Amino acid sequence: MRKILLIVFSFVPFLCFAQNESETMVEGELTATVVNAQTDFPLESVHIINLNKVKGTISNQKGRFTIDAAVNDTLYFSFLGFKSQKVRVTNDMFRYEDTKIALTELAYALEEVIVRPYQLTGYLEIDVKNLPINNAYQYSISGLPTSYEGGSKSPSAVTKVLGAILNPADLLRNLFGKKPRQMRKLRQMKEDDDIRNLLASKFDRETLTELLQLEKVDIEDILNNCNYSRSFINTANDLQILDAISSCYEEYKVLNRK
Structure with missing residues (x-):
């Protein structure tokens, strides 16, 4: 009887291991x-x-x-x-x-919104001063269908991150260097049409933070260090933000290898 019990108990760990292994292998x-x-x-x-x-x-x-x-x-x-x-x-x-x-549905409490139209006088010199100024600049490359947001100074692609690479304490290097696995997801995200369509309709950065395992403040820091304008950061949809981070990261890798 004792031998039978010993044999039974000796198989228990193997059965548990086999069960756990089957749990992780289902795909x-x-x-x-x-x-x-x-x-x-x-x-x-x-x-x-x-x-x-x-x-x-x-x-x-x-x-x-x-x-x-x-x-x-x-x-x-x-x-x-x-x-x-x-x-x-x-x-x-x-x-x-x-x-x-x-x-679960979200419950929104709508606050009172006061719409203040621009008070135009009809005099161009006066009305121009009253309109808000958008400091976001874009540059385009001949042959490419899209234009690119380059920040308030509209620098070239190389100049945009060169300063960050030369400063070893810069937050851009710290973020990219410490999260290589998350950054490698950028190309996969850009290749999936369903993910791109979802991000094109989003402006809250929540999906991006989940995919990249970054905080919203980290995303803003990346874009700031890549010299994207505040206007672009505040108004761009999540797909545009993804493309901006991806572009900056690709430039970072090239310059960092040098």
């Missing part, structure tokens, strides 16, 4: 449904991003979505008017296709 297409937490109705056009694989997708009319994932990956759900949510992928989510992800 493939994950299908689930996104619903409204209050009504249980399906939510269409919810953006879902796998933060680990940097892949995105959108829920259909029935709230269903399919995305490449593995156990322990983190999915990020974002939808206008609802609280963004992160969900850790489990083994059960692969076993059962009736998994529901519930998003």
Whole structure:
């Protein structure tokens, strides 16, 4: 009897190890449904991003979505008017296709807004002084379809970060140097159409902070050190911010190698 018990207990660690190993090895297409937490109705056009694989997708009319994932990956759900949510992928989510992800509606308290139109006099010299000035400059390159925000002094691409590289204590080097894994995601993010479409409609930087594991203040510091204007930082959508950070990082790598 004692020998039998010893044999049984000797297999327990191996069984636990095999179970844990199977938990972490499950990978493939994950299908689930996104619903409204209050009504249980399906939510269409919810953006879902796998933060680990940097892949995105959108829920259909029935709230269903399919995305490449593995156990322990983190999915990020974002939808206008609802609280963004992160969900850790489990083994059960692969076993059962009736998994529901519930998003909670946001309650906004609208404050009184006073619209103050510009008081124009009809005299050009006076009216020009009363209009706000946008200090953001853009430069374009012949043959390229888009223009680029270059900051208040509109420097060249090399000049824009050369000062930062020459200063070893600069925050730009500290951020890029300490977060190489996050910065390597930039190219993947730019190649995924679903992620780009999501970022083009966002202005709150929340999705970017989740993808890059940066704080909002870090994003502002990066753009400031890359000489982007305050006007651009305040008004650009998240896709434009992504392109700006990516451009600055590519220039940083080139100059840092030198």
